[in-house]
Amino acid sequence: MRLVQFRSVSGDRAVAATGKDGAARIVQGLATVRDLALSAITAGHGLEAEVASKGFGETVDLKAIASEGRLLAPLDHPDAAHCYVTGTGLTHLGSAEGRDKMHRDLADPSKQTDSMKMFKLGVDGGKPKNGEAGVQPEWFYKGDGSVVVAPGAALPSPSFALDGSEEPEIVGLYVIGPDGQPYRLGFAIGNEFSDHVTERQNYLYLAHSKLRHCAVGPELLVGALPDSVSGTSRIHRGAEVLWEKPFLSGEANMSHSIANLEAHHFKYGLFRRPGDVHLHYFGTATLSFSDGIKTQAGDTFEISVPEFGLPLRNTLAIVPAPKGGVKPL
Template structure:
């Protein structure tokens, strides 16, 4: 099942079931958050709860998108209570990429870069037995709910950024229950969006490179993630033509970590067990246009799609005006 959030023709916020181009509104719940909270409180399965409350009102997805009425698949009324985070060095990539990567991480550990050591650790210990904790992944903070964009929205890049490049990833979407237990609401396709030039200068700049906007959606996939997810990432030029295109792979079959291990190492911190908080956590990727020496320009667009997640995620890049910051003394 795919769920989306949108504004209907009566200017009312809704959550609905997406099937091809048809959106069926869910009665009694205005948001994904409210639906998920009720599922937790009632002990109901989210998919069944959505089906039980499916109403008669329907709309065209294409019409909602064209009118700019589409929302991100999950959010929080207070953006500060939505954490956006991620993990890196988690994906094995294509067969050629895997072969090259295994050659890079072979031999003496001391000869490897810190990044390759981290990747090797994941390959060797990122898929523990059920109930056990595996090796920790690379982890980073991106921001709060205010940085999340939906499909059709512009992704703004700071004027001080050295690059604005896509990262086609799957994100886990979560709500922390009243007992502090994290509950996975579902998954969504996402563009994690980073400054790869800044990161390449020195890996200690990773934190700086990740403090950027991102995009998620348009739909939320309820249930378990397929072991193999195949999609396509594109850069669309200002003339509307495809400037760069490449397939990407995700799902545990194509990862060095299990989803459970990534979730454990995020939610093991009490800070991330606060009841009522929403979490959007990116699981990583092995496919970047930056790796093919593509520099995305303002006005060009990112397009990321994978059939299991329904419609594609598409966002145009823009550059913000420079805004010098000066701290005042009180």
């Protein structure tokens, strides 16, 4: 089952569920996936059972909804400050290659870069067999829910940015229950948009490079992530495909298990606040930046994975940075 959030023609929010027959039907009696999740937690059963208990309304055309710009991210919070957007890097087999290219000129050629050392730690200890947490991954913060743009919406890059490039990833979607227990609703496609030129100057600029908008969705795949996920990342410039490349995800293609990445994120009390929403990016091994692509305003990013339904498309827009400094009181 997949879940989608969207706005009706009249502007009201709605949730639809896509079943095995491929048809998307409105889930009755609720307006958000978060409400659905909290209701399922209260009832003590899973999302599919909760959807079945709510019942279905009319069938909707998701492609038409997408073309009309009415799609929403598949999970959000009514107060954006209570939605954390975070991620982990150097998690995929081969994912160190692109990062190492950025850092190679800064490092002594006779020594491994810090990126490669971190990657090796994951390979050696990122998939513990005993059920305990393994080695910590690289971790970063992107922002709160205000940085998440809807599928089909413009993806803004601030005018001070040195780059704005896609990162095709799988995103874990979570809601924290009333007792502080994290619940995973499922997974979605994500574009973890970043400034790779800023990061390339020095890897300690990673935190700055990640403070950008991003996109998630359109559809939330309920249940476990397939062991191997195969998708395609494209950049369209006008009527042409500027760049295209397949990408792999899923634990078969990762140096960390999903459970290990989750354990190291949710071990902090800050991230177990009842009612909060978490969107957590799991990393990638495929970047157009690593192939020398320089994006520009008007380029459209497209990320598609068949198991996740509709593709995720967003067009790059350059926006003015806030003006003025800090005023003392």
